[in-house]
Amino acid sequence: MMLRRLLLSMVLLLTLGALLLNGQTSTDFIQTYYYLLSMGEVVVDTDALTQTLQGRDFTVIAYDGDSATVYRGAELAGDVSVEGALLDEAVLVVDGERFYLRIADTQFTYAVRPAGDGYELVVSPSQNVAITDALASILMSLQEMSVLGNSVDLEFAAFAKNDLKGPPPPGGASIDSLLYRLVIAEDWFAFAAANSLALTGLRLDVVAEKLPGGSIPEVFAAYAYEETEQLAKLLVPVDRLVALASAESIGYVRPPYQPAAP
Structure with missing residues (x-):
């Protein structure tokens, strides 16, 4: 009661x-x-x-x-x-x-x-x-x-x-505008499908470009499945995208590049 x-x-x-x-x-x-x-x-x-x-x-x-x-x-x-x-x-x-x-x-x-x-x-x-x-x-x-x-x-x-444009990402978050539009989208699944974003459950396949000498923050390390000195590929929860893009060691978070159709 x-x-x-x-x-x-x-x-x-x-x-x-x-x-x-x-x-x-x-x-x-x-x-x-x-x-x-x-x-x-x-x-x-x-x-x-x-x-x-x-x-x-x-x-x-x-x-x-x-x-x-x-x-x-x-x-x-x-x-x-x-x-x-x-x-x-x-x-x-x-x-x-x-x-x-x-x-x-x-x-x-x-x-x-x-x-x-x-x-x-x-x-x-x-x-x-x-x-x-x-x-x-x-x-x-x-x-x-x-x-x-x-x-x-x-x-x-x-x-x-x-x-169709949506608001800009919050200050301090170096994130692709399409990814931010997903974060605030009415329907994550419909938006991801319409924009060729690779959503697996509540996680999204993204690339984090690291600043020189930077590394993936420890709290996101478990989401990384491939990494080089310059970038990392991660399957990260949608709700954590802005936090990842706001990390001091990250220069930009974007979708993986898609090969052009022949």
Whole structure:
């Protein structure tokens, strides 16, 4: 009961002030935008979460290294590709200790995914919907799944769905603009597929160009699978891309070069 009151209090706090968008205030999530809200740290037992959501007939995509196993509910779906499974309405992706949860509702789609400061909530309305109604529904649903953050940021980050350029990377992060657009994309998987980015679960294949005398920071060393004096190839979690690009020893983080089509 205490958790229920806490969640409802967060909804009220989130909606006390009107959302400022393009200089105008709104109490709605607008259909032409998607929104990112920080949830802070989310502590979840991914095995327990998998079992819970399989009992609710979620599609589960479980990664073991580079290989994935697809389940629909508790049943193994060996004939379903990862690409096909990602089109389902209720999906859980588990990649090591990280998870990505996405649910398509009638009025909006929402996702919980790893972020630089823990996890973040992504809300993408299919029609204009009251912020209070949407967040109350989402947070109560997440509570039932025991997916709760230790905070919800009172500031929305709103992005136009038809903005093909996107905002610049944050200062201090030497990262290819396409990679940063992936980090903040509405849907990581759809964006990666549309832009020929090599996404394996919740990890991305990238190249880190090192500054002279520089090295891959120790916290990222486990993600490196090939390295020379000048650069390293890594399979790094999407939520860690900006941190990698902000390291003092790294000059630039970019996708691997793709051979030109003949």
